[in-house]
Structures are given as C-alpha cells and as structure tokens.
Amino acid sequence: MLEIRDLVAAYGPVTALRGVNVRVPQGTTVTILGANGAGKSTILRAVSGLLKPTHGSIQLDGERIDRKSAASIVRRGISLVPEGRQLFTALTVEQNLRLGAFTRSDRRGVREDLLRVYDYFPRLRERMKQPAGSLSGGEQQMLAIGRALMAHPRLLLLDEPSTGLAPFLVRDIFQIVSTINREQGTTVLLVEQNATLSLSIADYGYVIETGRVVIEAPAHELRENEAVRKAYLGY
Amino acid sequence: MGGIWQRAHVPSLAWLGVALLLIIFPPWLAGGYRIFQFTFVVIYLIAILGLNIVTGYNGQFSLGHGAFFAVGAYVTGALMFHAGAPYWATIPLAGLTAGVVGFLFAIPALRLSGLYLALATLALAISVPQILKKWESVTGGVQGLVLTKPHSPIGALTSDQWLFYFTAVVALALYIAAWVVLRSSVGRAFVAIRDNEVAAEAAGIPIARFKTLAFGMSAFYAGVAGSLSAFVVAYVAPDSFDFLLSLNLVVGMVVGGTGTIVGPALGAVFIEFLPSYSQDVSRAAPGVVEGVVLVLFMYLMPTGVAGFVATAGRKALSLVRRRTADHAAAGPVTPTLADQEPRAGPGEGG
Amino acid sequence: MREFAQLLIAGLSTGAIYASLALALVLIYQSTEVVNFAQGEMAMFSTFIAWELIDKGMPFWAAFALTLALAFFGGVTIERVIIRPVEKASVLTIVIVTVGLLLIFNNLAGGIWGFQLKTFPSPFPSGTWQVSGVVISQQSVGVFGVALLVMALLAVFFRFTALGLAMRATAMNREPAELMGIHTTWMLALGWGLAAVVGATAGVLVAPIVFLDPNMMQGLLLFAFAGATLGGFESPGGAVLGGLLVGVAQAMIGNYVSFIGTDLSLTVAMAIIVLVLVFKPTGLFGQAAARRV
Numbered sequence: 001m002l003e004i005r006d007l008v009a010a011y012g013p014v015t016a017l018r019g020v021n022v023r024v025p026q027g028t029t030v031t032i033l034g035a036n037g038a039g040k041s042t043i044l045r046a047v048s049g050l051l052k053p054t055h056g057s058i059q060l061d062g063e064r065i066d067r068k069s070a071a072s073i074v075r076r077g078i079s080l081v082p083e084g085r086q087l088f089t090a091l092t093v094e095q096n097l098r099l100g101a102f103t104r105s106d107r108r109g110v111r112e113d114l115l116r117v118y119d120y121f122p123r124l125r126e127r128m129k130q131p132a133g134s135l136s137g138g139e140q141q142m143l144a145i146g147r148a149l150m151a152h153p154r155l156l157l158l159d160e161p162s163t164g165l166a167p168f169l170v171r172d173i174f175q176i177v178s179t180i181n182r183e184q185g186t187t188v189l190l191v192e193q194n195a196t197l198s199l200s201i202a203d204y205g206y207v208i209e210t211g212r213v214v215i216e217a218p219a220h221e222l223r224e225n226e227a228v229r230k231a232y233l234g235y
Numbered sequence: 236m237g238g239i240w241q242r243a244h245v246p247s248l249a250w251l252g253v254a255l256l257l258i259i260f261p262p263w264l265a266g267g268y269r270i271f272q273f274t275f276v277v278i279y280l281i282a283i284l285g286l287n288i289v290t291g292y293n294g295q296f297s298l299g300h301g302a303f304f305a306v307g308a309y310v311t312g313a314l315m316f317h318a319g320a321p322y323w324a325t326i327p328l329a330g331l332t333a334g335v336v337g338f339l340f341a342i343p344a345l346r347l348s349g350l351y352l353a354l355a356t357l358a359l360a361i362s363v364p365q366i367l368k369k370w371e372s373v374t375g376g377v378q379g380l381v382l383t384k385p386h387s388p389i390g391a392l393t394s395d396q397w398l399f400y401f402t403a404v405v406a407l408a409l410y411i412a413a414w415v416v417l418r419s420s421v422g423r424a425f426v427a428i429r430d431n432e433v434a435a436e437a438a439g440i441p442i443a444r445f446k447t448l449a450f451g452m453s454a455f456y457a458g459v460a461g462s463l464s465a466f467v468v469a470y471v472a473p474d475s476f477d478f479l480l481s482l483n484l485v486v487g488m489v490v491g492g493t494g495t496i497v498g499p500a501l502g503a504v505f506i507e508f509l510p511s512y513s514q515d516v517s518r519a520a521p522g523v524v525e526g527v528v529l530v531l532f533m534y535l536m537p538t539g540v541a542g543f544v545a546t547a548g549r550k551a552l553s554l555v556r557r558r559t560a561d562h563a564a565a566g567p568v569t570p571t572l573a574d575q576e577p578r579a580g581p582g583e584g585g
Numbered sequence: 586m587r588e589f590a591q592l593l594i595a596g597l598s599t600g601a602i603y604a605s606l607a608l609a610l611v612l613i614y615q616s617t618e619v620v621n622f623a624q625g626e627m628a629m630f631s632t633f634i635a636w637e638l639i640d641k642g643m644p645f646w647a648a649f650a651l652t653l654a655l656a657f658f659g660g661v662t663i664e665r666v667i668i669r670p671v672e673k674a675s676v677l678t679i680v681i682v683t684v685g686l687l688l689i690f691n692n693l694a695g696g697i698w699g700f701q702l703k704t705f706p707s708p709f710p711s712g713t714w715q716v717s718g719v720v721i722s723q724q725s726v727g728v729f730g731v732a733l734l735v736m737a738l739l740a741v742f743f744r745f746t747a748l749g750l751a752m753r754a755t756a757m758n759r760e761p762a763e764l765m766g767i768h769t770t771w772m773l774a775l776g777w778g779l780a781a782v783v784g785a786t787a788g789v790l791v792a793p794i795v796f797l798d799p800n801m802m803q804g805l806l807l808f809a810f811a812g813a814t815l816g817g818f819e820s821p822g823g824a825v826l827g828g829l830l831v832g833v834a835q836a837m838i839g840n841y842v843s844f845i846g847t848d849l850s851l852t853v854a855m856a857i858i859v860l861v862l863v864f865k866p867t868g869l870f871g872q873a874a875a876r877r878v
Contacts, residue, residue: 050763070764071766071769072766074764082764086761088754088758088761098747099751099767102765103765151765296676343863346862347862347866349680350620350680351862353622354620354810354862355858357810358807359859361803361855362807362849362851362852365848365851366849368848482688489681520696522695523689525685526688526690529685529688530689533671533674
C-alpha cells in the first residue's frame with residue numbers, strides 16, 4: 001500500500017534521512033523503531049506531506065505523493081497523529097473531532113465514525129464539550145487518535161503515541177490501535193521508542209539509526225533479535 | 236538569527252568628498268525653486284537619518300517620526316513668532332525639546348515590541364495635528380504661524396542659497412555626529428539590542444537606557460529637521476505634519492536602506508523629487524508610486540538601494556577575489572529588514 | 586439623565602462602526618498575526634465603489650451587496666498576491682507592505698474620485714423617535730442594527746460552520762490544520778476577504794455621517810485600533826466591546842469634558858492605545874495564556 005524508496009530528507013542543512021526504504025502492506029501494522037533523533041518522525045512528516053523530501057519517492061497504491069500538499073494527502077486516505085498531539089486546545093473535544101472530518105462530505109458516515117470514536121474512547125464522550133486543552137495527557141492522546149480516525153483513513157500514521165504517558169495508559173492506547181487495525185482493516189504505521197509494546201502489536205518492524213534502516217524483519221523475529229533486544233528491549 | 240546585521244562600514248573620506256561636492260554645486264547650478272528642493276532633500280536626510288538610528292540600528296519601529304519633526308518645527312516657529320528669536324538660535328532648543336519628547340515617549344514604549352510600537356507611534360502621528368490645532372495661543376491654531384524668512388548674511392548669496400548652505404552644514408555636523416556615535420560603544424549597544432535583545436541583556440547592556448537613548452537621539456534629529464523646515468518654509472501649520480509625513484519618512488528610510496549611513500541621502504532625494512516629477516501625471520500619482528515602491532522594495536530589495544548596491548558590489552568583489560586568491564572573503568553583510576525579529580510562524584504556537 | 590441616555594445611544598451607534606472595523610483588524614491579526622494598516626483605506630475604497638454604483642443609479646441595498654462581494658474578492662486577492670510573498674518575513678516587512686497598501690489605496694481613490702468631500706446617501710430614514718423624552722435618530726438605530734447583524738453573522742460563521750472552524754484551527758495552529766486536510770493558505774486569504782467585507786460595511790455605514798473622501802478612514806482607523814487594543818487583539822468579542830466602549834467614551838468625553846470636546850478625540854484614542862498597551866497589553870478581554878510567542 002505504502003512504498004517508501006530511497007528517501008532522503010533534511011531540515012535546512014541537517015540531513016535527517018539518508019536513503020530509507022520502507023514498505024507497508026495493506027491491512028498490516030508496521031512499526032519503525034529507533035532512538036531519539038534517528039529520523040523516525042521525519043519519515044512520517046514526509047509521508048504526510050509536512051516535509052518535502054530532497055530525494056527518493058513515496059508511493060501510495062502506486063501513486064507518487066511525495067510532492068503533494070499535506071491537505072491533499074489527507075484526502076487520499078492518510079492521517080497522521082502527530083508527535084506532541086497538536087490539538088486545537090481552545091476548541092472543544094467535539095470541535096476537534098469535527099475538524100478531523102473536514103475533508104468529508106458524507107454526513108452519515110461522519111456521524112457513524114463519531115459514535116465509533118466515542119465507543120473506542122468513552123472518556124471523550126464524557127468530555128465532548130470541554131476545551132481540548134483541559135484534558136489530561138492520556139485523554140489528549142486519545143483525542144489526537146480520534147481526530148485522525150474521523151478522516152476515515154486507510155492508513156493511520158502514529159508518531160510516538162506513548163510519549164509522556166503512564167504505562168497503563170500506553171497499554172490501553174496500543175490495545176485500541178490494534179483493535180482499530182483488526183476491526184476496520186486500517187493499515188497502521190507506528191513510530192515508537194517503546195519497542196516492547198509496538199512489536200507486540202506490529203506485524204513487521206524496521207530499526208533505524210542516524211537516518212538509515214539498519215535492521216528489518218517480521219516483528220516476532222525482531223523480538224528475538226539479539227541486537228534489538230539489547231538496544232531497545234532492555235533485556 | 237539576526238546576527239547578520241552588522242554595522243555598515245563607511246569609506247568615510249570618499250563620502251565626505253561626495254557630500255562636499257553636493258554642497259558646493261547645487262545652488263549655482265539650479266534656479267530658485269530647485270534650491271528650495273535641494274534644501275528639503277537635506278532636511279529630509281536629517282529626519283531619515285534620525286529614523287534610521289532608532290529603526291535601522293536599534294530595531295525599534297516608528298511610524299510616527301513626523302510627530303517629532305512637528306515638535307521641532309513648532310518650537311522654532313513659536314520662538315521666532317512670539318519671542319522674535321533669531322532662527323539659528325532656536326535649532327538646539329527645537330532639537331532638544333523633540334529629543335526629550337521622544338525620550339519620554341520611549342519610556343512607556345519600552346514595553347512594546349514590533350507591531351505594537353508601530354501602532355503606538357502611528358497613533359501619535361495621527362493625533363499630532365489635532366493637538367497643534369487645539370493649543371492655539373502658542374501654535375496659531377489652524378492658521379499656523381507665518382515667520383519671516385531669514386536673510387542671507389553674505390551679499391553674494393540669495394536667501395534660498397544661504398539657507399541651503401546653512402542646512403547643509405547642520406546636516407553635515409549631524410551626519411558626522413551620528414557616524415561617531417554609531418561607531419562607538421553606544422552604537423554597538425544599539426545594534427546588539429536590535430540583533431538579540433535577550434543576548435544583549437545577558438551581556439550586561441542596560442536595555443532600557445539604550446533604547447530610550449536611541450529613541451531620544453532619533454527624535455532629536457527629527458526635531459532639528461523640523462526646526463530647519465520651519466524657517467526654510469517660513470511658515471508652520473498643523474496640516475503639514477499629518478501622518479503622511481511620517482509615512483514619507485518611512486518610505487525614505489526603506490528606499491535608502493535601513494541600518495546604513497548612506498541610505499538616508501538616497502531616501503531623501505527620492506521622497507523630495509518623486510512628488511515633483513510624478514505630480515505632473517496626477518495629484519494622486521506620488522502616493523501610489525510611493526506605495527508601490529514600498530511593496531516592491533520589500534519583495535526585491537529589502538536592503539534598500541544602498542544595501543542592494545553594496546551587496547551587488549560585494550558579490551562582484553568576492554567573485555574576483557575567489558578567482559585570484561583562494562580564501563573566502565567574508566565581507567560585512569548588509570542588514571535586511573527580513574532578518575529582523577523573525578516572527579513566530581503560525582505553526583509554532585499552541 | 587436624558588442627555589446621558591442620548592449620548593449613550595449616539596456613542597453606541599458610532600461605537601458599532603468602530604467595533605466592526607476593530608473586528609476586521611482582529612480577524613486578520615488572529616489568522617495571520619498581521620495588523621493590517623491598510624484596513625481603513627481598503628474600507629474607504631470599497632465605500633467609493635458603493636458610491637459609484639449608487640451614483641450610476643443602482644438601488645442602495647443592491648449596491649451595498651455588490652460592494653461587499655467585490656470587497657471580499659479584493660481582500661482575498663490582496664492576500665494571495667501581495668501578502669503571500671512576504672508571509673514568512675519579519676513583522677516590520679509586513680507592516681511596511683501594509684503601509685504601502687495604505688498609500689496606494691488612499692491615493693488611488695483620490696486619483697479616481699478626487700480628494701474633495703462627497704455626500705453619501707443614507708439608507709435609513711432621517712426621522713427620529715421619542716422614547717420618554719430621549720430623541721433617538723432612526724439613522725443611528727439603523728447603523729447599530731446593521732453593524733450588529735454583520736458581527737452576529739460572523740460569530741455564527743466561526744462558531745457553527747465547518748469552514749469557520751477550519752479558519753479558527755488554522756489561526757491557532759497551522760500544521761495540524763493542514764493534517765486535517767484544510768488548505769490553510771486559502772483560509773488566510775478567506776480571513777482577508779471577510780475582514781474586507783466587515784471593513785466595507787463599516788465604511789458604507791459611516792460615510793453618510795462623516796462624508797466620503799479618501800482620508801475619511803484615518804481617524805476611524807485610529808478609533809478602531811483603540812477599540813481593538815482595548816478589547817485585546819486576540820479576542821474578536823473583546824474587539825467588538827472595545828469598539829463600543831470607545832464610541833461611548835468619545836460621545837461622553839466630547840460632551841462632558843469641555844477642554845477635550847471633539848477637538849482632541851484622536852488624542853484620546855491615542856492615549857487609550859498607549860495606556861492599554863503599556864498597562865494591559867493583552868487588552869481587557871484577551872487572556873495572557875492565549876498569546877502566541
């Protein structure tokens with residue numbers, strides 16, 4: 001479904017990616033692991049159109065999207081849950097969710113999705129009239145995911161959803177991501193530092209260091225891999 | 236970020252020579268009205284130089300320097316009209332009064348940055364004619380004050396020619412003074428504050444003192460310019476100091492280039508001669524041209540003409556140097572408005 | 586007491602005009618962090634277009650509607666063509682560009698329509714009502730009503746429509762707004778278009794009172810700035826209240842403080858701006874927390 005080839009990207013003079021190849025097949029959950037500053041987030045920024053790569057290509061179902069604007073990439077079915085959540089803090093929970101569905105005109109579908117998001121995250125239903133800025137960290141992450149789901153994406157990109165959350169909340173959230181992948185057939189590309197949890201819900205994983213993919217393998221193999229265990233799983 | 240602003244270096248002797256040539260020749264080449272225009276070029280030059288000190292060198296934006304110009308003009312006007320003071324004697328007082336007003340205005344303005352300072356100074360400029368009209372006993376109200384035009388003490392010179400030389404000498408003195416101040420530690424403090432206020436403060440520069448000083452000094456220059464204009468025109472009236480005057484000075488500064496010491500001369504020529512040439516087309520033409528010029532300069536030449544020439548010259552020079560010698564010449568970089576105070580992009584908030 | 590009520594009504598009526606122009610300023614500031622110094626001149630130019638249409642025989646309200654449409658189109662175009670290239674430049678660059686626009690519109694209007702005063706027809710009857718001794722001019726009620734209606738429509742737009750919400754989202758945080766599929770650059774242009782519409786409304790409403798000429802908006806812009814500053818540049822509701830307050834204050838001071846009268850009204854506006862900026866830079870209704878750094 002998503003095919004990243006030889007991706008090179010830079011922030012001004014700083015090169016963040018030096019030729020990355022990643023494949024995300026339809027319906028799967030793929031995770032990208034790596035330390036801080038390894039370039040994980042850059043991949044997602046490039047896929048979602050926030051950053052124009054200097055070299056290489058990104059294809060969605062065979063169509064090149066690496067020169068498209070972020071807004072038109074959303075319309076093609078890719079939604080990003082950005083690092084740090086990036087909510088519209090002065091707007092209410094419900095307004096945030098409605099903005100997630102900005103590109104859609106099927107009112108009924110939107111209403112169904114809104115109910116589904118509330119089912120996944122009952123806390124959001126309780127707080128739908130509150131400003132997003134008043135939510136707790138975990139609730140904000142739920143809202144960020146819910147907002148992305150409101151676009152009814154075929155491919156959901158998640159950038160470090162575990163950041164700053166208590167372990168039990170992280171587990172809940174990963175659980176729900178896994179459910180969404182199973183129930184709705186939404187393809188997931190997950191970028192994380194928390195390798196244990198992400199490998200537990202992923203089908204395939206990549207490890208990147210200083211802008212390059214150093215290991216790639218099915219998730220269960222990565223869990224067994226000596227180097228990955230040492231570096232990222234901590235046992 | 237703003238570190239590429241550097242003090243413009245001035246090949247001093249060359250410019251002094253040019254200044255002298257300009258001073259010696261025009262009165263003999265040109266007829267009556269032309270001399271008057273040249274005199275006004277010099278007056279605008281002083282005012283723009285002043286604006287440039289506070290905006291170009293110190294980074295505080297003023298849309299209201301016409302107000303200080305007006306203060307200077309009215310001090311001279313009132314002293315000459317009511318007290319019969321000789322014109323030349325009023326200049327220091329006019330400048331100082333304007334300087335003090337500027338200094339006082341700068342104290343509350345210390346708390347304002349960029350946009351808000353522009354707003355406050357614009358408000359000052361818009362309200363000045365009203366205050367002048369109101370204070371009738373001193374200012375003569377709407378009618379203004381009619382002054383006697385100074386006579387030339389030298390028989391060979393007409394009154395207009397004399398006034399040209401007189402203003403030119405004042406301008407030269409102020410030019411040199413500005414040059415000295417801006418090259419001194421005071422000038423370095425101005426620039427340091429403009430480039431990075433936080434860093435300047437951390438380096439122990441008393442921000443408030445230097446910002447008010449820059450504002451006061453700048454207003455002093457505008458006040459002297461206003462004082463000169465009062466007796467050159469031999470008339471002061473509130474409506475000659477509307478906020479379009481302030482905008483004109485900004486235009487002059489932008490055209491000449493901010494943060495350079497040559498720029499004001501070019502800017503002054505522009506704002507004095509543009510109207511007289513384009514007015515033939517229509518009364519509205521000068522304003523339209525000025526507006527278009529402002530916008531275009533921001534797109535094409537944010538460093539102004541002086542900066543543009545300097546940059547182009549340096550590029551050519553470094554090209555030559557690169558061919559002859561193999562060391563990169565890191566010449567002084569011309570300041571641009573674009574470097575100043577980068578805005579927080581809308582995406583960085585939240 | 587009767588005099589007071591009368592002044593209050595007059596003040597609210599002019600205040601409503603300031604409020605609309607203040608709202609226009611805040612709309613642009615909120616979505617783009619630009620204070621549009623040409624806002625008043627754009628409004629003046631629109632008003633001249635309305636005058637031209639009426640002069641050519643178009644009925645008032647039709648001319649008004651057409652003018653608003655043209656103002657919208659003009660505002661959008663200006664943003665796309667003139668502001669866009671300097672969008673990421675420093676504050677000062679943008680201020681200078683809008684000052685350039687101010688000069689262009691001011692003189693263009695003078696060049697096309699001349700610099701002398703013109704009368705502008707009022708859409709409202711010139712009669713008055715008497716309510717327990719207080720004389721209320723139908724003109725001022727009409728002005729107040731139309732200004733309020735425009736502002737109410739805007740409030741509904743921003744609160745309840747997807748487009749309005751998208752504009753607010755863009756103003757708050759641009760990158761995630763793009764991730765929602767919002768074409769944020771168009772939202773900024775739309776903001777300029779709406780501001781131009783609100784400004785044009787203010788111009789058409791005020792023109793019958795102050796007469797039409799290229800410089801009519803300079804004083805008005807200052808009062809609007811005072812209103813926006815008083816209410817807070819971050820708060821559209823605050824700007825409206827601020828504008829109304831400035832209008833009422835102007836009427837009261839003009840009548841009760843004989844030294845100031847109407848001669849120093851602009852000076853009062855300046856004093857309001859400077860004092861508020863110095864002592865409460867966020868305005869009466871802006872929250873410090875909402876400030877973007």
